[in-house]
Amino acid sequence: MPTTMAIVITVVCVLVGAIALWLAAAFGYRYYVVRRGSTSVILRRLPAAAGAGWRHGVIVYGDSGVRYYRLSSLRMFADLNLRRSRLELGGRRTPVGTELEIMSRSMPIVAVEGDGLRVEIALERESMTAFQSWVESRPPERSLRRTSRRHR
Numbered sequence: 001m002p003t004t005m006a007i008v009i010t011v012v013c014v015l016v017g018a019i020a021l022w023l024a025a026a027f028g029y030r031y032y033v034v035r036r037g038s039t040s041v042i043l044r045r046l047p048a049a050a051g052a053g054w055r056h057g058v059i060v061y062g063d064s065g066v067r068y069y070r071l072s073s074l075r076m077f078a079d080l081n082l083r084r085s086r087l088e089l090g091g092r093r094t095p096v097g098t099e100l101e102i103m104s105r106s107m108p109i110v111a112v113e114g115d116g117l118r119v120e121i122a123l124e125r126e127s128m129t130a131f132q133s134w135v136e137s138r139p140p141e142r143s144l145r146r147t148s149r150r151h152r
Contacts, residue, residue: 026076030069037061039127042103043068043080046111046118051098054122061134084138086114095122 002010038058045053057070057079064085067078090111095103099122109122110132123131 023074026074029076030073038069039123039130041068041127042107042122043070044120046120048120051096054099054102056102059121059131066131066134080117080119082112082114082117082119084135087135087138088113089132089135092128 038060041059042054042056044055055070055072057068060067060069065081065083068080068082070079073079090113092108092110095105095107095109103122107122107124108128109120110128112119112121121131
């Protein structure tokens with residue numbers, strides 16, 4: 001008959017093993033997402049103090065939206081989802097002040113709104129052009145509804 005101490009040690013070992021397995025899966029999934037068709041981005045949620053709140057990450061494009069994965073996050077899934085049909089692009093600007101410490105002067109910054117969320121993103125010039133083209137070439141929402149009904 002096992003002692004109480006042996007049972008406690010077994011339970012603790014199982015819990016530590018489960019946590020280690022979850023962390024390995026999270027890191028593996030993140031690594032897979034980051035390596036597969038992602039684009040480097042620096043993003044911050046608005047409102048934010050001047051030059052504050054910027055986070056490095058990657059974005060992954062999909063047909064219906066873009067997912068943002070913060071590099072320093074342990075979450076298994078995206079830290080932010082932006083639906084393509086709801087995205088509105090604001091004005092472009094260049095980095096100023098302390099922003100120049102984390103991004104180059106040549107990186108354009110654009111304000112993005114959608115689903116009640118406001119962010120600013122900074123991408124390399126070519127990636128920004130691709131992002132804007134992707135947003136502007138979205139199909140009309142009415143066509144999306146008709147297509148989704150056919151596939152049910």
